[in-house]
């Protein structure tokens with residue numbers, strides 16, 4: 001009997017940050033215990049693994065969990081293969097990507113516990129030694145808030161910060177700074193799903209506000225990024241991206257994003273084009289080749305090795321967003337990171353707009369060595385991840 005042999009897998013419904021039901025999994029091994037829960041997207045990519053109702057995911061996930069009893073939780077690849085076999089589809093639509101990712105992450109957690117090592121160390125080994133740069137969402141709209149910006153996320157990245165801790169406090173200061181700038185302009189704002197301010201202003205003004213907040217509140221060099229979430233703006237009938245009264249065809253969209261990047265000296269632009277347009281992604285990436293801007297694919301790649309390989313072959317984007325629940329397993333997320341990295345693409349570990357207090361992505365980010373982590377700025381379900389990376393960083397310094 002090994003300390004990491006799985007005894008029991010239990011699932012339950014718990015609340016997520018939007019008040020929706022999501023799935024939490026507990027995995028008990030001979031000498032360990034692990035727990036994880038599934039996040040949930042609002043602007044989901046068409047090619048993501050499929051989330052099913054939490055109730056059904058609990059039932060079917062528990063059945064699938066029975067097949068894991070007696071197997072070794074430390075053998076993540078074998079565990080995730082068993083989950084795939086039990087599911088029997090290629091998109092987890094039977095047991096649910098939500099059940100799969102919760103079980104997969106809880107298994108890793110239980111193995112680390114049984115082995116007496118931290119999760120990032122269990123996953124990344126002796127070379128898991130760097131912390132990511134946090135991308136903090138400070139203004140947002142799109143699918144994450146009504147009557148706010150068309151672009152989904154206005155992000156900040158403290159590229160001049162020396163430590164992760166300094167970086168997250170910088171992001172928090174900019175988030176507070178945005179509120180001050182909005183107050184000065186007489187603009188009221190609630191918060192969107194990810195804790196970013198959701199004012200009813202247009203995208204150019206939002207960029208101005210964030211730039212001003214950075215000037216006022218950041219003590220270290222801090223650059224701005226965007227998640228355009230362009231698939232949500234695309235209108236098939238119009239054959240164009242629709243921003244309020246303005247429409248842009250694909251060529252105009254490429255020009256527009258290029259101008260935003262150059263004028264704002266942006267460090268990051270995610271999903272600037274719709275999820276099927278690898279070709280336009282490649283054109284924009286080429287146009288920005290003289291900059292240090294990360295052109296990132298989220299809905300484009302959906303953490304899927306085949307789609308990443310397809311993009312690499314065409315030169316589409318130069319970085320990949322990694323969302324474990326888009327692929328359904330820890331192994332799948334690892335393979336996506338590896339495929340991206342082998343091609344020279346940067347990687348960004350990411351939360352979803354619907355989250356729980358689960359902090360697993362913090363350990364996945366450090367364990368897999370992603371260059372960045374996108375996980376919000378404020379709010380308990382966001383700070384859970386940020387604070388966990390701070391703890392890991394402090395542990396590494398000891």
Ligand SMILES: O=C(O)[C@@H](CO)OP(=O)(O)O
Nearest residue numbers: 041042043044351352353
């Ligand atoms: O588009 C995104 O990158 C995510 C997270 O910010 O949003 P959602 O989880 O709604 O897909």
Ligand SMILES: [Mg+2]
Nearest residue numbers: 227270271298
């Ligand atoms: Mg996105």
